[in-house]
Amino acid sequence: MSPAIVIEGLNKTYPRSWRTPAFEAVRKLSLAIREGEVFGFIGPNGAGKSTAIKVLTGVLRPTAGRAELFGKDVSLPEARRGLGYVPENPSLYDYLTPLEILTMGLAIHGVRPPDPRQHCMQWLERFALAQVANKRVRSFSKGMTQRVALAHALAIQPRLLILDEPLSGLDPVGRKDVVDILGDYRASGGTIFLTSHVLHDVERLADRFGLIHRGELRTVQAPGDLLHAEQTVTVRSAGPAAVPGFTSETSGRWRADVRRDQLWHLLDVLRAAGHSVLEIRPSLTLEDVFFRYLEAELPPSPGSQPDGARSPQVQQS
Numbered sequence: 001m002s003p004a005i006v007i008e009g010l011n012k013t014y015p016r017s018w019r020t021p022a023f024e025a026v027r028k029l030s031l032a033i034r035e036g037e038v039f040g041f042i043g044p045n046g047a048g049k050s051t052a053i054k055v056l057t058g059v060l061r062p063t064a065g066r067a068e069l070f071g072k073d074v075s076l077p078e079a080r081r082g083l084g085y086v087p088e089n090p091s092l093y094d095y096l097t098p099l100e101i102l103t104m105g106l107a108i109h110g111v112r113p114p115d116p117r118q119h120c121m122q123w124l125e126r127f128a129l130a131q132v133a134n135k136r137v138r139s140f141s142k143g144m145t146q147r148v149a150l151a152h153a154l155a156i157q158p159r160l161l162i163l164d165e166p167l168s169g170l171d172p173v174g175r176k177d178v179v180d181i182l183g184d185y186r187a188s189g190g191t192i193f194l195t196s197h198v199l200h201d202v203e204r205l206a207d208r209f210g211l212i213h214r215g216e217l218r219t220v221q222a223p224g225d226l227l228h229a230e231q232t233v234t235v236r237s238a239g240p241a242a243v244p245g246f247t248s249e250t251s252g253r254w255r256a257d258v259r260r261d262q263l264w265h266l267l268d269v270l271r272a273a274g275h276s277v278l279e280i281r282p283s284l285t286l287e288d289v290f291f292r293y294l295e296a297e298l299p300p301s302p303g304s305q306p307d308g309a310r311s312p313q314v315q316q317s
Helices: 049-056 098-109 115-127 141-157 172-187 199-205 223-229 260-272 286-296
Strands: 001-016 021-034 038-042 063-068 081-088 160-164 191-195 210-212 216-219 232-238 246-248 253-259 276-282
Touching: 001 049, 001 141, 021 049, 021 063, 021 210, 021 216, 021 260, 038 049, 049 063, 049 160, 049 191, 081 141, 081 191, 098 115, 115 141, 141 160, 141 172, 160 172, 172 199, 172 286, 191 199, 199 232, 199 286, 210 286, 216 286, 232 260, 253 260, 260 276
Parallel strands: 038 191, 038 210, 081 160, 160 191
Antiparallel strands: 001 021, 001 063, 210 216, 232 253, 232 276, 246 253
8 A cells, every 4th residue: 555645854944043043843754654544743842743744734845855645745736635634723714604614625625525515514513513513713712613623624535634733622522522533534544644742642543653852753663562562561459458569549449560470460369359450551651652762862960961062952843
């Protein structure tokens, strides 16, 4: 299957201004995303995530390297046919209604369903917006505006979704609904490239994830491979009294980290002590990996740098 996204040797340097020196937001980025894959792009603020997305969507031109969508250079308008894009802070025409915005999206992308109004209303219904389909967006909260932008991106029947912090501003119910909708889109064969600070959602959705830090791609892995390689699991239980090795979380609930080869013995001990097992999961999460990479690159304490060493510079995305 051909790649949906190809990035090779991508660099983006922002020129010097009167306030800031020139800096590389992204450097030597190479990546390939298959059709039908969900790829999570994670990293701290200023790591280069949004810059990479702006290059992919044609908003920025790279300083060096190349990027393609479905075999077409991102500088070509044809590359963006069938692309649904939601930025971190969507800027919608706030004098329009959700129904008008979705209808306009169909026209721009040349999507012609048998009944355009019904098609748009179905997507607004999925995002719990049907009741406000004819209200102006300027009266909406951030979360509602985010849902309109997501409905617009999916209504055009995209073959690729690029989402920059798609869950930003959503309440817990809205977050679950959007994760479920994106899961359905993935199951139908759609391709997703997303950034998110909510690493749990990346774990739930992504086939692979890439960690970018200070403009450079540090690792690309599958969440399952990462977690299966971890030799420690976390066990949570409920019971009347402590079991050796467990610490109290709340009254009557206990937690311990144990090696995989000791797990069955521990379960026998819990059963004998009258405990109920609440959860068993790998101790390592994407969040742990995220912080491991950050901690590995923390600057030395003051006075410990060798002569001539450069202090790390703040990057922007």
